[in-house]
Amino acid sequence: MTDQGTIWLTQEAYDKLRAELDDLKGPKRQEIIEKIxxxxxxxxxxxxxxxxxAKEDQGKQEARIRQLEDMLRRAEVGETPPDxxxxxxxxxxxxxxxGGDTEKFLLGARENLSEGDTLDVYSPESAMGAxxxxxxxxxxxxxxxxNGKELTVTVVDAEPYKA
Incomplete structure (x- = not known):
């Protein structure tokens, strides 16, 4: 997940990820050390x-820490776009x-979704997103x-994501 492009995050999503990282590097890391x-x-x-x-849990936790650090390093924090x-x-x-075959998705990062939201997410760097x-x-x-296929799409609607 390193060296990818910028990730657009709302301030709320950024703060949530920052809090998760702080928890993993602090209390959760200490908890794993004690279990080991x-x-x-x-x-x-x-x-x-x-x-x-416990060692397996530690490995997963350290991988998540690296992932969060990378995401936060690449994050561009912005306000909700205008409607x-x-x-x-x-x-x-x-x-x-x-022919009426439509798809609805969030253009951005999965981390911007509210917990439990199942909306598909497309990166702004993806072919369609760009x-x-x-x-x-x-x-x-x-x-x-x-896959090399030329596709034509029509923008039907675009509205700010509301958590």
């Missing part, structure tokens, strides 16, 4: 499932692939999909 030490005190490490589980119908990061966009960024309701855009 406690399991180590139980004896033979080869057959100690508690020790191996002007222009496609930009932070907007819920509805596109028509033709093609529709800056377009308005009614604009038709042709772009090359990752």
């Amino acid at each position: 030490a406690s399991a180590r005190d139980e004896g033979d490490l080869k057959e100690n499932s508690g020790y191996h589980a 002007d119908g222009v496609v930009e990061p932070g907007m819920v966009v509805t596109i028509d692939f033709g 093609a529709i960024n800056g377009k308005s309701k009614g604009d038709e855009v042709t772009y090359t999909a990752p």
Whole structure:
């Protein structure tokens, strides 16, 4: 996940990720260290499932810490975009692939979604995201999909994401 482009985040999403990182690097990291030490005190490490589980948890936690640090380093924090119908990061966009075949998604980062929200997310750097960024309701855009196929979509709607 390193060296990717900028991630657009709302201030709320940025603060949420920052709090998660602080928790993982502080209390949660200490908790894992204590679990490992406690399991180590139980004896033979080869057959100690508690020790191996704690080490596995530690590995997952450290990977999440690296992921969060990378995301926050690349984050561009912005306000919710205006409700002007222009496609930009932070907007819920509805596109028509033709014949009424529509799709609705958030243009931005998954971290901007409220917990439990199942809306699809497209990156502004994706082929379609880059093609529709800056377009308005009614604009038709042709772009090359990752499979090399030319696709034409029409922007049906663009409104700010509301958590």
